[in-house]
Amino acid sequence: MRADKPDSGGTIQESVINVKYNFTEIEKKWQTRWKEERTFACQTGKTDKPKFYALVEFPYPSGNGLHVGHARPYTAMDVVARKRRMDGYNVLFPIGFDAFGLPTENFAIKNHIHPAKVTHDNIENFTKQLHMMGYSFDWDRVVNTTDPSYYKWTQWIFLQLYKHGLAYKTTMPVNWCTSCKCVLANEEVVEGVCERCGAPVIRKEKSQWMLKITAYAQRLIDDLDDLDFIERVKIQQKNWIGRSTGAEVTFKATTGDDIVVYTTRPDTLFGATYMVLSPEHALIKKWKESGLLANAGAVEAYQKEAASKSDLERTELNKEKTGVCLDGVKGINPVNGKEIPIFISDYVLATYGTGAIMAVPAHDDRDWEFAKKFGCEIIEVVSGGEDVQKAAFTAKDETGILVNSDFINGLTVKDAIPVITKWLEEKGIGHAQVNYKLRDWVFSRQRYWGEPIPMVWCDKSGWQPLPEDQLPLLLPDVDSYEPTDDGESPLSKMTDWVNTTCPCCGGPAKRETDTMPQWAGSSWYFLRYMDPHNDKALASKEALDYWSPVDWYNGGMEHTTLHLLYSRFWHKFLYDIGVVPTKEPYHKRTSHGMILGEGGEKMSKSRGNVVNPNDIIEQYGADTMRTYIMFIGDFEKAAAWSANAVKGCKRFLDRVWNLATDQEHTGEEYSKANEAAVHKAIKKVSEDIEAMKFNTAIATLMSLVNDFYANGASRGDMKALLLMLSPFAPHMCEELWEMAGYGGQVCLQPWPSYDESKTVAETVQMAVQVSGKVKANIQVPADAGDDEVVAAALAEPKIQKLAAGMTLVKSIVVKGKLVSLIFKPQA
RNA sequence: GCCGGUGUGAUGGAAUUGGUAGACGUAGUGGACUCAAAAUCCACCGCUGGCGACAGCGUACCGGUUCGAGUCCGGUCACCGGCACCA
Numbered sequence: 001m002r003a004d005k006p007d008s009g010g011t012i013q014e015s016v017i018n019v020k021y022n023f024t025e026i027e028k029k030w031q032t033r034w035k036e037e038r039t040f041a042c043q044t045g046k047t048d049k050p051k052f053y054a055l056v057e058f059p060y061p062s063g064n065g066l067h068v069g070h071a072r073p074y075t076a077m078d079v080v081a082r083k084r085r086m087d088g089y090n091v092l093f094p095i096g097f098d099a100f101g102l103p104t105e106n107f108a109i110k111n112h113i114h115p116a117k118v119t120h121d122n123i124e125n126f127t128k129q130l131h132m133m134g135y136s137f138d139w140d141r142v143v144n145t146t147d148p149s150y151y152k153w154t155q156w157i158f159l160q161l162y163k164h165g166l167a168y169k170t171t172m173p174v175n176w177c178t179s180c181k182c183v184l185a186n187e188e189v190v191e192g193v194c195e196r197c198g199a200p201v202i203r204k205e206k207s208q209w210m211l212k213i214t215a216y217a218q219r220l221i222d223d224l225d226d227l228d229f230i231e232r233v234k235i236q237q238k239n240w241i242g243r244s245t246g247a248e249v250t251f252k253a254t255t256g257d258d259i260v261v262y263t264t265r266p267d268t269l270f271g272a273t274y275m276v277l278s279p280e281h282a283l284i285k286k287w288k289e290s291g292l293l294a295n296a297g298a299v300e301a302y303q304k305e306a307a308s309k310s311d312l313e314r315t316e317l318n319k320e321k322t323g324v325c326l327d328g329v330k331g332i333n334p335v336n337g338k339e340i341p342i343f344i345s346d347y348v349l350a351t352y353g354t355g356a357i358m359a360v361p362a363h364d365d366r367d368w369e370f371a372k373k374f375g376c377e378i379i380e381v382v383s384g385g386e387d388v389q390k391a392a393f394t395a396k397d398e399t400g401i402l403v404n405s406d407f408i409n410g411l412t413v414k415d416a417i418p419v420i421t422k423w424l425e426e427k428g429i430g431h432a433q434v435n436y437k438l439r440d441w442v443f444s445r446q447r448y449w450g451e452p453i454p455m456v457w458c459d460k461s462g463w464q465p466l467p468e469d470q471l472p473l474l475l476p477d478v479d480s481y482e483p484t485d486d487g488e489s490p491l492s493k494m495t496d497w498v499n500t501t502c503p504c505c506g507g508p509a510k511r512e513t514d515t516m517p518q519w520a521g522s523s524w525y526f527l528r529y530m531d532p533h534n535d536k537a538l539a540s541k542e543a544l545d546y547w548s549p550v551d552w553y554n555g556g557m558e559h560t561t562l563h564l565l566y567s568r569f570w571h572k573f574l575y576d577i578g579v580v581p582t583k584e585p586y587h588k589r590t591s592h593g594m595i596l597g598e599g600g601e602k603m604s605k606s607r608g609n610v611v612n613p614n615d616i617i618e619q620y621g622a623d624t625m626r627t628y629i630m631f632i633g634d635f636e637k638a639a640a641w642s643a644n645a646v647k648g649c650k651r652f653l654d655r656v657w658n659l660a661t662d663q664e665h666t667g668e669e670y671s672k673a674n675e676a677a678v679h680k681a682i683k684k685v686s687e688d689i690e691a692m693k694f695n696t697a698i699a700t701l702m703s704l705v706n707d708f709y710a711n712g713a714s715r716g717d718m719k720a721l722l723l724m725l726s727p728f729a730p731h732m733c734e735e736l737w738e739m740a741g742y743g744g745q746v747c748l749q750p751w752p753s754y755d756e757s758k759t760v761a762e763t764v765q766m767a768v769q770v771s772g773k774v775k776a777n778i779q780v781p782a783d784a785g786d787d788e789v790v791a792a793a794l795a796e797p798k799i800q801k802l803a804a805g806m807t808l809v810k811s812i813v814v815k816g817k818l819v820s821l822i823f824k825p826q827a
Numbered sequence: 828g829c830c831g832g833u834g835u836g837a838u839g840g841a842a843u844u845g846g847u848a849g850a851c852g853u854a855g856u857g858g859a860c861u862c863a864a865a866a867u868c869c870a871c872c873g874c875u876g877g878c879g880a881c882a883g884c885g886u887a888c889c890g891g892u893u894c895g896a897g898u899c900c901g902g903u904c905a906c907c908g909g910c911a912c913c914a
Contacts, residue, residue: 191911232909235831239910246914263914276914321912347912357914365828366912437913557908631852633839638907645839648852651867658867684843696841699851706851767847772895774847812894814846822894 021657023621027731031131039747040085040136042092052089053547054081055526055586057555057563058096058143061122062103066129068603068611068629068641073554073592075626076635076694078135080552082727083689085136086751092547093136094529096143097123100151101518102180102196105449109481115449119146129614134622134730136747141532145521150528151451152472153538154520157570159454159465160577166212167443169463173280173307173350174442176204181483183208185442185517187240187562192313203307206487209444209453209514213569217241217436220568228588230636233560240561242437247421248354249430251275252332254339255292257283259331262353262435265363265396266424267416270405271381272358273371275331275342276323279306280350287329294327299344306346321347321370333358334429335406345370353435361392368392381405382413441566443517448481448490450515458502458509467503475515489513522563523570526550526585538579545581553586564589590692593638595629600640611641623729624650630694630728652702653729659708660718660736667714674717676761677707682754685724694728701725715740723752760816767818768793770802774818786813793819 034040043049056077059070081093099119108115123144130137143150161167175184179199183206188195213220221241224234246264253259259275277284279302288296302324323345330339347366348357361371361378368391371378378388382400385393393400398412407423408416424430444453454466454473466473476497481490491513492498502509524538530547531539555564564586571585596602597609604610616625628649633639670678681704688697701724708717719742726733726746737746760782766789768776776798780789790811793799799821806823813819 232831236909239830242910242913244913261914265914345912347914349913352913359914364914366914369912435913437910560909631839637833639839642839642853645853652852654867695839696851699841702851765847769847769895772846772893777847810894812846817843817846818895820846820894 021654021661021732021735023623023732024618026735027132027134027617027622030731030734031134034136034747035131035139038140039745040091040093041138041140043090047090049088049090051092051547051551052081052084053092053526053549053551054084055093055529055550055553056095057559058098058522058525059126060101060103061097061099061119061126063107063118063122065122065125066133066613068595068613071133071613071625071629072595072632072635073556074130074133074135075629076592076692077552077554078133078626079630079689079694079727080692082136082730082747083686083751085747086723086727086749088750092141092529093138094141094143094532095130095135095137095139096141096525096529097126097145098518098522098525099123099144099146100450100516100521102182102447102449105447105481108449114477115481116146119144132617132622133613134626136730141529143525143528143532145451145525146449148472148474149535151521153528154451154516154524155454155466155471155473156468156538157524157574158451158516158520159468159471160579161211161573162455162465164573164577166215166573167209168212169207169209171205171207173203174206174208175201176206176487177201180447181485181487182446183442183444185519185562186439187441187565203309204487208442209455209512211441211443211569213441213566214436214438216569216572217243217438218434219572220438220565223568223572223584227584227586229586230590232557233564233589233591236557236560237565240438240565244435244437246433246435247424247430248433249334249358249424251334251358253283253342254330254332255287257286259283259342259356260354261356261358262433263358265360265413265417266420266430267402267405267408267411267413268360268363268381269333269335269358269420270408271360271362271379272333272340273361273377273379274340274359276345276348276357276359276370277342278348278350278355279303279344279346281344281355284326284344287326292328295324298324299326302344309346321345321366321373323347323370323374325374334427341376343370343374351439352437362388363392363394365392365394379404441569443520444512444514445517446487446489446514447483448475448478448515450517451475451520452491452515453512455512456500456503456509457512458505458507460507461502461504461509464502464504464509470503473511489515491515519563519566523567524574526553526567527574527580544579548580549582549584550586552588552590554590554592557591591636593634593636595632596638596640598641598643603641609641616646620646620650621653621731623653623732626730627653627698627728631698633695635692635694649698652698652705653732655705655709656721656725656729657732657736659705659713660722660740663712665713665715665718665740667716668719669714669716670720671711671714671717673711674704674707674713676759677704678717678720679754679756679758682720682724682752683756683759686751686754689727698728701728720752722746723749764816766793766816768796768799769818769820770799771822772820775799775802778819782816786811789813789819790821793821 085091177194179197247266251259323343326342359367361367362380380388383403384400402408452473456464531543574580628646684700685697722733767774776796810822
């Protein structure tokens with residue numbers, strides 16, 4: 001394992017092979033050097049270089065340390081950042097720690113260690129591990145979301161949101177995780193269970209701080225168009241926001257009340273044969289209290305049952321429709337004056353649209369199913385489908401023609417919608433309406449380890465924001481972090497801290513005891529990197545103007561509708577109030593696939609298939625770890641770990657080392673034999689890194705090394721190889737660069753350029769096809785004309801044999817690739 | 828149910844976007860070196876038939892367009908991801 005030559009023998013064979021390098025020593029040497037010389041600190045002074053801001057999602061510093069799941073995206077962006085530096089960019093490639101959150105708190109509770117201490121220790125461990133990977137982060141700019149000098153600005157942003165009416169407190173049914181004992185945002189509930197712990201989520205009525213992300217729904221959709229995000233991210237965000245267009249229509253009840261419904265199919269208004277209100281609808285309470293409902297008992301029982309259902313139960317039970325028909329009140333269809341029954345059912349959601357619908361069983365699957373069960377009338381108003389008594393006809397295209405619909409009869413669905421919408425507007429009973437599935441962001445958490453919400457409650461003055469000069473509002477020390485069963489934050493027991501004075505009237509007041517969610521600190525951290533030590537602002541205007549926006553952000557798909565959406569919302573708000581210079585935070589967004597265990601299953605402790613980067617570094621070195629994780633497969637797709645394949649990358653690096661140290665290399669130019677291959681490789685590797693096709697970039701370098709072994713390599717050849725390999729295996733390349741005496745550090749050299757005209761060899765092999773099938777190969781000069789190529793093909797003995805008695809009718813030449821000949825028998 | 832994606836050797840994966848399918852790497856087989864092992868180096872490595880040069884087949888399945896299809900079009904199947912009673 002030493003770089004020394006073997007001491008025994010010294011035969012010719014041994015001097016050529018069997019030499020490895022001491023990666024442990026070399027990696028330590030260069031890591032220390034980069035750190036001491038601040039090699040990767042970006043330039044802050046005047047520079048002519050274009051800026052490049054590369055971002056990776058900062059880690060949550062868990063006790064388990066760095067995972068291979070971190071290594072994949074971090075190595076990828078490190079490769080890009082290193083290459084861009086060599087391209088001449090002023091690169092900002094920062095790292096930090098997203099350290100508030102439940103896991104730390106839970107760990108602290110279990111082990112009786114203060115979360116601040118746990119966080120500190122974990123960050124120290126992570127920092128060490130990140131250094132061991134050789135990442136070229138700018139270590140002068142580390143941020144930590146739990147640092148008061150950081151969360152001061154998280155709180156500041158919250159206050160601005162509040163002052164602009166985008167933060168409000170309201171009582172509403174929220175998602176409550178039964179295990180975390182904490183509310184969750186919609187985005188944190190996956191299939192009815194808690195995204196983090198998997199415990200069932202129930203609905204609970206609670207007063208919560210909310211952020212009005214819905215005010216930005218349309219802009220969050222529209223502005224995606226100008227962004228260089230991978231398509232599936234855009235699609236997922238659009239689906240999540242869930243825009244739909246339709247109309248709101250006012251139905252009268254027989255009581256004289258207005259019932260406003262939302263529909264995407266106003267064209268089917270004549271087919272509305274009943275109405276459904278959500279169990280929580282306000283009118284029901286009103287009717288109940290005024291004694292209008294003959295079956296108030298049954299209605300109340302249904303409401304109770306619906307309220308107690310968890311999200312999971314609601315989705316599981318969605319096959320069978322339930323509901324109660326209101327006895328004593330009817331609705332009136334405004335287009336024909338018909339009295340129709342009103343039901344309550346939990347298939348209508350209180351939180352979407354108006355919480356009430358008109359039901360058109362002939363043309364909606366859910367309404368149809370409900371109507372069948374409850375014996376409601378089914379009237380066809382769009383023809384073109386099967387019998388609507390047997391199934392709903394839901395097509396919205398031009399296949400359907402309106403019938404039984406008075407003045408819109410004969411129109412297609414598409415044409416009928418604007419006609420009826422206009423009619424509704426003229427009559428004053430309806431109007432076009434856009435709705436979104438996106439809900440406001442539930443922003444408070446009943447937990448300790450988070451940013452305190454800087455608000456004060458005064459019985460006289462109501463909610464008051466803390467004056468900005470009192471920020472940061474420090475998270476106080478508590479003895480017990482346990483979440484409470486009554487749903488109050490642990491902070492609520494800290495009476496000294498809770499009791500304060502009202503910033504408005506000076507009277508006694510109480511602080512908000514809920515804290516902010518995990519997603520708060522990460523919603524703006526990329527801004528802090530631009531100017532991390534500023535105590536006057538979240539970042540200076542100059543820094544924001546220079547570095548905004550993030551040029552390239554790589555992260556996980558799991559954050560598409562959480563962090564990525566939230567931070568776009570905050571950024572747009574900060575843009576609106578003049579704090580940041582760009583509408584969008586991130587110009588380009590890419591995403592990596594997961595690293596799976598050896599058998600293709602998800603890595604987990606219980607399966608015992610977790611790969612620890614430290615072990616790989618110890619056994620093979622960080623350069624091998626980096627090269628392998630980039631070579632493992634298509635970057636965007638999931639890939640299974642393979643211990644054997646790691647060895648292949650180690651072998652490759654050993655071959656490079658041996659090639660560099662055991663052979664004489666002369667000549668600063670590219671050697672004649674390798675010239676075309678080197679130019680081709682530079683082109684391919686340059687393009688592949690930018691396209692995140694790291695696996696094929698490495699394959700190209702492997703081929704190049706194979707060529708060098710076959711042909712011998714000049715000093716110039718080797719130089720190009722080291723430059724191209726250095727983003728992947730930086731330590732070894734630095735060492736070889738130094739040993740070869742090229743001067744300076746390889747990571748600070750210009751990236752090699754290629755000459756397109758030199759990427760092709762002088763003669764090329766071309767395939768000869770006859771009727772589309774390859775029959776022979778010919779060697780022709782690269783610049784041969786079409787006629788010359790065809791002549792050469794026809795001269796080929798095998799082709800002559802096939803052409804006997806035939807006439808050439810057509811020939812197609814694909815330059816440098818193949819020639820296709822089509823013959824027909826001679827008449 | 829709706830939206831999106833994927834399907835290529837034993838295996839991870841390539842294929843300049845319609846141009847020689849299987850690059851590169853694993854694993855495997857044979858050989859060299861070694862007392863031996865490891866490491867390293869060389870050769871082979873889709874399937875079928877043939878001693879062989881060679882021939883036929885082959886990118887989930889069926890069909891189509893084309894001189895030429897892994898790539899484009901129509902249909903089928905399987906798997907993965909997201910959303911889901913959103914009116």
